[in-house]
Every structure is written in C-alpha cells, then in structure tokens.
Amino acid sequence: MNSYNVITLFPNLIEEWKNTGIINQALKNNLVAINSTNLRDYGIGTYKQVDDAPYGGGPGMVLMPEPLDKAITSSKADINVFLTPSGQQLNENLISELLEYKSINLVCGRYEGYDQRILEIHSDYEISIGQSVVSGGEIPALYLLEALIRKIPDVLGNPESLKSETFTDNKIDYPVYTRPEIFKNKKVPEVLLSGNHQKIDEWKKNNLKDI
Numbered sequence: 200m201n202s203y204n205v206i207t208l209f210p211n212l213i214e215e216w217k218n219t220g221i222i223n224q225a226l227k228n229n230l231v232a233i234n235s236t237n238l239r240d241y242g243i244g245t246y247k248q249v250d251d252a253p254y255g256g257g258p259g260m261v262l263m264p265e266p267l268d269k270a271i272t273s274s275k276a277d278i279n280v281f282l283t284p285s286g287q288q289l290n291e292n293l294i295s296e297l298l299e300y301k302s303i304n305l306v307c308g309r310y311e312g313y314d315q316r317i318l319e320i321h322s323d324y325e326i327s328i329g330q331s332v333v334s335g336g337e338i339p340a341l342y343l344l345e346a347l348i349r350k351i352p353d354v355l356g357n358p359e360s361l362k363s364e365t366f367t368d369n370k371i372d373y374p375v376y377t378r379p380e381i382f383k384n385k386k387v388p389e390v391l392l393s394g395n396h397q398k399i400d401e402w403k404k405n406n407l408k409d410i
C-alpha cells in the first residue's frame with residue numbers, strides 16, 4: 200500500500216481533508232495510508248520554536264533546520280518531497296513518476312520558506328504546483344496527493360475516467376453534458392442523445408482538443 204506522510208504546522212488541514220470524497224473512500228478501503236506529522240512536536244525549547252529571523256535581515260521568518268530534520272528523520276520514507284514555489288512544475292508525468300514510490304514524506308513550508316541547508320540535506324524533489332505563491336505548503340501538498348491518489352488502481356469507481364482525461368496524450372478532454380436536454384435555450388449535441396455508440400465515440404474523439 201502506498202503511504203504518504205505530510206509534515207506540517209497545520210495537521211488539522213490534512214486530517215479534515217482525509218474525511219472527504221474519494222480520499223476518504225480510498226482510506227476506508229485500505230488502498231492508501233495518509234499520516235500527518237506536526238512539525239511543532241519537534242520544535243525547540245518550552246515554546247516549541249520552529250522558525251527564526253533570517254540571517255542577513257529581510258522580511259518574515261524562516262523555518263529552522265533542526266525541527267525539520269528531526270521530523271523528517273523520524274518519519275522514514277523512500278523519498279522526501281518539499282513543496283516550494285521555485286521547484287519543478289508539477290504535471291501528469293511527474294505524478295506518474297512519484298507513483299512508483301511506496302512511501303513519501305511531503306514537507307510543507309510556511310513564512311519565507313525553509314533554511315536552505317535542510318533542502319540540501321533531505322530533498323529528493325522540490326515541487327511547485329503553479330506559478331503563484333500561496334502562504335503554505337499544505338494546499339500544494341493536498342493538490343499533489345489528490346492527483347497521485349486518484350491514479351492508484353481501484354481508487355476511482357470507474358477506471359475509464361483516467362483514460363480520456365485532460366493532459367492524457369497532450370489532449371484536452373471532450374465537453375460533457377447531463378440533464379436537462381435543453382437548458383436556457385442551449386441544447387445537448389444531438390449525437391449524444393442518438394444511442395448510436397459508434398457515432399458517439401467518434402464525436403468524443405473529434406471533440407478532444409490539442410493542448
């Protein structure tokens with residue numbers, strides 16, 4: 200079973216997400232294991248400090264290396280993935296590559312990010328989910344996990360869903376429709392109502408777009 204451990208200052212975000220949708224089903228069916236590790240538990244001193252001011256000055260705080268090092272080494276995994284806006288851009292090829300690993304630590308930054316030395320020591324991948332900056336690595340980690348987990352066999356109710364998805368073979372998926380047949384004067388394409396499966400398949404193929 201693939202297992203994922205999210206190292207974060209906000210484990211409640213991960214735990215709440217685990218109760219929803221296909222992730223919850225996948226957990227119940229023992230198709231995946233997801234754990235969250237509270238970085239604060241590895242903080243220094245009475246106040247469990249995890250961040251400090253940057254050397255050389257500048258705005259914000261930096262995640263200290265010691266708590267991260269302890270959290271990572273006490274959660275042994277095949278690889279450590281750091282979420283960072285300056286990392287390699289996530290795409291479906293990278294998702295397929297990550298799927299090969301049985302256990303992954305996903306490390307979530309906050310504030311101004313990680314002390315650079317922790318990346319040099321522990322990082323196997325630095326991954327960005329897009330060219331915009333959010334305040335923490337938790338939403339990027341959940342984004343990555345959802346993209347990974349839906350590709351694990353038996354997680355999706357119908358595995359056909361994965362075959363014609365956007366980004367597969369550099370295509371954008373065909374448009375989909377449901378009831379009613381007419382909505383605000385807009386009709387569902389006639390062929391989809393025809394019951395002619397050969398014609399419907401043709402229409403679907405012709406309505407895939409190149410990226």
Ligand SMILES: C[S@@+](CC[C@H](N)C(=O)[O-])C[C@H]1O[C@@H](n2cnc3c(N)ncnc32)[C@H](O)[C@@H]1O
Pocket residue numbers: 282283284285306307308309310311312313326327328329330331332333334335336337339
């Ligand atoms: C405010 S950001 C730090 C930004 C950093 N000072 C910079 O400019 O690269 C705090 C944390 O959010 C996460 N983060 C923000 N945007 C992200 C993105 N596009 N992809 C992945 N992680 C991101 C990272 O974990 C990062 O350490």
